[in-house]
Amino acid sequence: MSDTENFSDNDESKNDINTEEEDAILFSRNIQIELEKEKSQNPYSAISYEPENLMKFEDIKKLDEKYILNTYARMPVAFAYGSGEFLYDEKGHEYIDFLSGIAVTAMGHAHADLIAALERQADLLWHTSNLFYNQQQALLARALIEISFPGKVFFCNSGTEANEAALKLMLAYGQKYGKEKIIALRNGFHGRTFGAMSLTGQKKIQDGFGPLLDNISYIDPNDIHALDQEFSEDVAGIIMEPILGEGGVYPLTSEFITRARDLCDQNDSLLVLDEVQTGMGRTGNYFAYQEFEIIPDVMTLAKGLGGGFPIGAMIVADRFADVFQSGMHGSTFGGNHLATAVGYEVIRLIEVNKVLENVNNMSAYLAGYLENLRSAYPDKIAQIRGKGLLQGIVLHEGRAARPIVQKALEKHLVIGRSSENVLRLAPPLIVRPRTIDRAMEKLEEVIKEL
Numbered sequence: 001m002s003d004t005e006n007f008s009d010n011d012e013s014k015n016d017i018n019t020e021e022e023d024a025i026l027f028s029r030n031i032q033i034e035l036e037k038e039k040s041q042n043p044y045s046a047i048s049y050e051p052e053n054l055m056k057f058e059d060i061k062k063l064d065e066k067y068i069l070n071t072y073a074r075m076p077v078a079f080a081y082g083s084g085e086f087l088y089d090e091k092g093h094e095y096i097d098f099l100s101g102i103a104v105t106a107m108g109h110a111h112a113d114l115i116a117a118l119e120r121q122a123d124l125l126w127h128t129s130n131l132f133y134n135q136q137q138a139l140l141a142r143a144l145i146e147i148s149f150p151g152k153v154f155f156c157n158s159g160t161e162a163n164e165a166a167l168k169l170m171l172a173y174g175q176k177y178g179k180e181k182i183i184a185l186r187n188g189f190h191g192r193t194f195g196a197m198s199l200t201g202q203k204k205i206q207d208g209f210g211p212l213l214d215n216i217s218y219i220d221p222n223d224i225h226a227l228d229q230e231f232s233e234d235v236a237g238i239i240m241e242p243i244l245g246e247g248g249v250y251p252l253t254s255e256f257i258t259r260a261r262d263l264c265d266q267n268d269s270l271l272v273l274d275e276v277q278t279g280m281g282r283t284g285n286y287f288a289y290q291e292f293e294i295i296p297d298v299m300t301l302a303k304g305l306g307g308g309f310p311i312g313a314m315i316v317a318d319r320f321a322d323v324f325q326s327g328m329h330g331s332t333f334g335g336n337h338l339a340t341a342v343g344y345e346v347i348r349l350i351e352v353n354k355v356l357e358n359v360n361n362m363s364a365y366l367a368g369y370l371e372n373l374r375s376a377y378p379d380k381i382a383q384i385r386g387k388g389l390l391q392g393i394v395l396h397e398g399r400a401a402r403p404i405v406q407k408a409l410e411k412h413l414v415i416g417r418s419s420e421n422v423l424r425l426a427p428p429l430i431v432r433p434r435t436i437d438r439a440m441e442k443l444e445e446v447i448k449e450l
């Protein structure tokens with residue numbers, strides 16, 4: 001049968017026998033029409049950014065409950081817009097943001113230069129895939145190497161993907177040299193995809209998803225004895241966060257990190273640092289490892305790298321850059337033009353605005369408040385720990401952090417928690433002293449009322 005027999009111009013039924021491609025076009029047209037209809041009928045259009053047209057919180061909540069899978073315990077607010085260190089709900093109520101989207105919006109919200117970089121790139125080109133060379137990607141990779149260590153970069157879209165890449169690299173390296181074991185830390189957090197979850201030494205994250213990778217040994221953070229015991233020539237690599245971000249804002253000691261470096265050198269194993277949360281200026285250096293006299297073999301990044309635009313990266317030291325050969329790993333979206341243009345602008349802003357200096361000054365300023373808080377409420381606060389603008393307020397055992405996070409939100413202060421009894425503060429890296437003053441006033445009110 002020829003095409004003309006089936007699809008003559010005056011055959012009314014021709015639209016019933018579309019190719020998949022034609023169906024897709026029709027389907028997308030129908031969606032457009034539905035959206036237009038919804039827009040004209042509903043004054044609170046979900047696709048309008050006019051503040052007066054924002055949806056009411058209750059309506060958003062209803063949609064969320066009906067259509068979003070129940071994987072998150074949401075806080076009762078939907079932010080509508082942001083500026084610098086502040087977030088605003090749909091009624092225009094201001095909140096101080098001391099969480100930064102979990103250590104992501106490092107430059108604050110709606111930074112004019114980040115918007116300009118995104119818009120500039122959006123006008124030029126969004127996406128071409130990794131089949132082709134990409135100027136923005138190459139420039140961001142060079143910038144990352146300039147601020148870290150000589151090596152090469154693989155781009156992806158999130159922290160968990162960066163750690164999947166690192167895991168595959170450890171496995172490939174191990175296979176090449178006959179090394180089967182990987183070491184990770186108990187209470188560490190590396191992500192929710194399968195490999196990264198296997199590396200995450202937390203029962204509550206892993207439960208229900210076995211069988212996990214069975215070549216991973218977990219040791220307690222800062223347990224040098226266990227590190228010595230577990231290491232052998234059989235170790236392909238060890239992965240750890242310099243500060244356990246989800247595991248209670250728990251910093252590794254210099255002794256532990258340097259011992260791990262030495263053991264990796266002695267056993268030809270890879271030292272992989274997960275700086276997804278600690279990287280990109282959060283601790284006062286570009287990367288937390290820079291405080292110690294070591295350089296990792298592999299480092300994973302995400303969060304602050306895109307200032308809110310999704311991007312992840314793995315940096316591999318030159319010595320190990322040939323472990324991955326063409327075809328061994330990849331990503332459709334990884335490092336696309338938009339993400340890498342924004343990532344480059346984030347680094348440019350950190351440089352020109354001396355953001356690391358601000359992190360160090362503001363963290364000292366914040367530390368004063370936090371220590372005063374601890375001495376004023378010793379029955380409630382056990383310890384303050386962290387580095388730079390990643391700070392944990394450790395509550396005494398039995399005091400849960402979540403209700404305090406909720407109380408703070410009621411007072412229009414956004415903070416987070418890390419593990420059951422640690423409050424997490426991660427303000428934007430551009431935070432100013434007067435905003436810290438206001439935030440700490442609110443926090444003290446909350447702690448006082450406990």
Ligand SMILES: Cc1ncc(COP(=O)(O)O)c(C=O)c1O
Pocket residue numbers: 102158159160161163189190191192241245246274275276277278302303
């Ligand atoms: C240290 C660390 N690694 C990995 C991840 C996972 O990142 P993502 O949620 O972007 O997959 C996180 C997220 O909190 C993290 O803190």
